[in-house]
Amino acid sequence: MRSMLSRAAAAFNAPALATAVALLGLWEVGVRTATTRFEFLPAPSEIGEALYGAIRSGQIIGDSMHTVACAVAGWIVASALGAAIGLALAFSPMVRRFFGTSLELLRPLPAVAFVPVAVLLFGFTVTTEITVIVFASVWPVIVNTVAGAKAIHPRLLDTAATLHLSRMQRLGKIVLPAVLPSAMVGARVALGLALVVAVIAEMVGNPAGLGWGVVTAQEALQPGLMFGYLVATGALGVLLNACLRASFARLFPGIRELAQS
Amino acid sequence: MIATNASAQAPIGRASRQWALHAAVNAASALQGLLPLIALLLLWQVLGDPRSPYFPPPSAWAAALIERTSSGELLPAVLMTFQSVAMALVVATALGVGIGGLIGASPRLARCLGPTLEFLRTLPPPTIVPVAALIVGVNDTMKLFVIVFAALWPVLLNTTSGVRSLHPTLLEAARSLQLGPLARITKIFLPALLPSILTGVRVAAPLAIIVSLLAEMLTLMPGLGALLLTAQRNFNAAEVFGLLTVVGAFGFVLNAALAAFESWALKPQGRS
Numbered sequence: 010m011r012s013m014l015s016r017a018a019a020a021f022n023a024p025a026l027a028t029a030v031a032l033l034g035l036w037e038v039g040v041r042t043a044t045t046r047f048e049f050l051p052a053p054s055e056i057g058e059a060l061y062g063a064i065r066s067g068q069i070i071g072d073s074m075h076t077v078a079c080a081v082a083g084w085i086v087a088s089a090l091g092a093a094i095g096l097a098l099a100f101s102p103m104v105r106r107f108f109g110t111s112l113e114l115l116r117p118l119p120a121v122a123f124v125p126v127a128v129l130l131f132g133f134t135v136t137t138e139i140t141v142i143v144f145a146s147v148w149p150v151i152v153n154t155v156a157g158a159k160a161i162h163p164r165l166l167d168t169a170a171t172l173h174l175s176r177m178q179r180l181g182k183i184v185l186p187a188v189l190p191s192a193m194v195g196a197r198v199a200l201g202l203a204l205v206v207a208v209i210a211e212m213v214g215n216p217a218g219l220g221w222g223v224v225t226a227q228e229a230l231q232p233g234l235m236f237g238y239l240v241a242t243g244a245l246g247v248l249l250n251a252c253l254r255a256s257f258a259r260l261f262p263g264i265r266e267l268a269q270s
Numbered sequence: 271m272i273a274t275n276a277s278a279q280a281p282i283g284r285a286s287r288q289w290a291l292h293a294a295v296n297a298a299s300a301l302q303g304l305l306p307l308i309a310l311l312l313l314w315q316v317l318g319d320p321r322s323p324y325f326p327p328p329s330a331w332a333a334a335l336i337e338r339t340s341s342g343e344l345l346p347a348v349l350m351t352f353q354s355v356a357m358a359l360v361v362a363t364a365l366g367v368g369i370g371g372l373i374g375a376s377p378r379l380a381r382c383l384g385p386t387l388e389f390l391r392t393l394p395p396p397t398i399v400p401v402a403a404l405i406v407g408v409n410d411t412m413k414l415f416v417i418v419f420a421a422l423w424p425v426l427l428n429t430t431s432g433v434r435s436l437h438p439t440l441l442e443a444a445r446s447l448q449l450g451p452l453a454r455i456t457k458i459f460l461p462a463l464l465p466s467i468l469t470g471v472r473v474a475a476p477l478a479i480i481v482s483l484l485a486e487m488l489t490l491m492p493g494l495g496a497l498l499l500t501a502q503r504n505f506n507a508a509e510v511f512g513l514l515t516v517v518g519a520f521g522f523v524l525n526a527a528l529a530a531f532e533s534w535a536l537k538p539q540g541r542s
Contacts, residue, residue, distance in 0.1 A: 020387060022381060022384075024378075024381055024382045025381060025382055025383070025385040025386065027382060027386075028382045028383060028386055029383075029385065029386045029389075032386060047406050049405045050405050050509050053476075078310040091451065092309055106299065107305055107306055108306055110302075110304050110307075111304055111306050111307040112297075112517040113303075114304070114307065114518070114522070117476060117518065117521040117525055118514070118517065118518045118521065119476065119483055119517060119521060120480065121396075121480050121481045121483045121484045121487065121495070122483055122494075122495075122514055122517040122518075123497060123514070125498050125499060125501065125502035125510050125514075126510055126511065126514055127482075128502055129324060129502060129505065129507050129510055130324055151296055154396050155328065164404075192451050204394070205396060206393075208394055208396055208397055209396045209480075209484060212396065212400070212488060212489065213482070213484070213487050213499065217347065219397075220396075220397070223397055223401070224400050224430075224488070226400075227400040227401070227403060227404045228366070230404070232401075232404055232405065235400065235401050235404060236401065238397070239393055239398070239401055240393075242393065242394055242397050243389065243392040243397075246392050247392050261388075
């Protein structure tokens, strides 16, 4: 407990706080005094007020819940799928030979462009949103799993052969533990991506959640609320990432690099 | 770190023949890798119902694309999207290298600005689109702004870490050669930072495409995104699928072009 406190004290960064406060103050004063060209630019106080109001009325909480639920659901599917595809690509030359290029061709397809297709197939529904999230966030998991599998030291596999491990045993005792760290780095990237893509899909595909909230606030000409949604989305991303990092560190205490970075 | 041209002096005939062989082998394996995709499309073509409202076969996609091309909408849209992405990448690179270089060079600045920039970076760029549309208005400036906002961070972060990992010998060499500030930047910093900068640009390019498409979809400004959304609203599935392939090809070509540029630019450093 004490070490945590002292670490927090050491991490406290006064100049940065001062800079941020000064910038916010400048913004506030600029909006209040000068007649800017941007008539809809809200002052920071206005944004805070709108955000507070939206939190108290529960509106932004509900929207956040929807977005996070969709992002996490899509992320879980994408992680499982990506790990499976990645392992298959890494360990079966046949799969790699026949599917490698096809996957490479699909990978750069921007997730946004995929939204209209999903809308045509599934309508303006949650299915659309989750499909798009899975499509977008599966790639980092695949890439990192393949990289992790390729980096397995040959001696480990030799050991497995010497010990006459069966296929399943080799997978469970050698391959998965060795691949886990890099696969989880991919999963972390995927979670950030899932949240962003969820917001995108809500803007143009599934009218619900934070993304739709931003668009409706724009159409209702409520700049304060709109910025509030923006801040909430950013904060949510940080929060999700922190949760993920903490739970990974607790679940797999042996993996050092997850605790850092 | 030292520029060498020695490898370029190798016997050219043999090298080019080897290269051709290598390319042929690569092409063959790439084609093999494409087989499942081709098979899927062929099956779709053969078994698909051409009047299906959801899964039109590839020939219908091509027909829809040809119709859009001959009506003179597709090509300007592609050019429009390309223009905004390219311009935003240039601006983002300039800004990212400038700010990233300063932050990497000055620990004090990094400490002051770091958290603010970190917060800005966590804002998902797509969410910026409606915000900018309301405040700046629906115009080219706003589009440029949102794309730059998305593409800036990878370049900035890569430049910062590039500056921090510069070898001290390089800085000492600049000092002992008594280079002026300008010569120091053009002869020492930019060449040494080029790999990190270019990596950042390559990460930024797909982001720029995504945000550009999204901005076009949300505001219906001319471009590929607007075409896609209009096709979806008209329930024209064939056109949606066709445009999806166009967007895919667009991303693929841009990435390939950047990769080629990277290996060309890094060749003098022997790192391509």
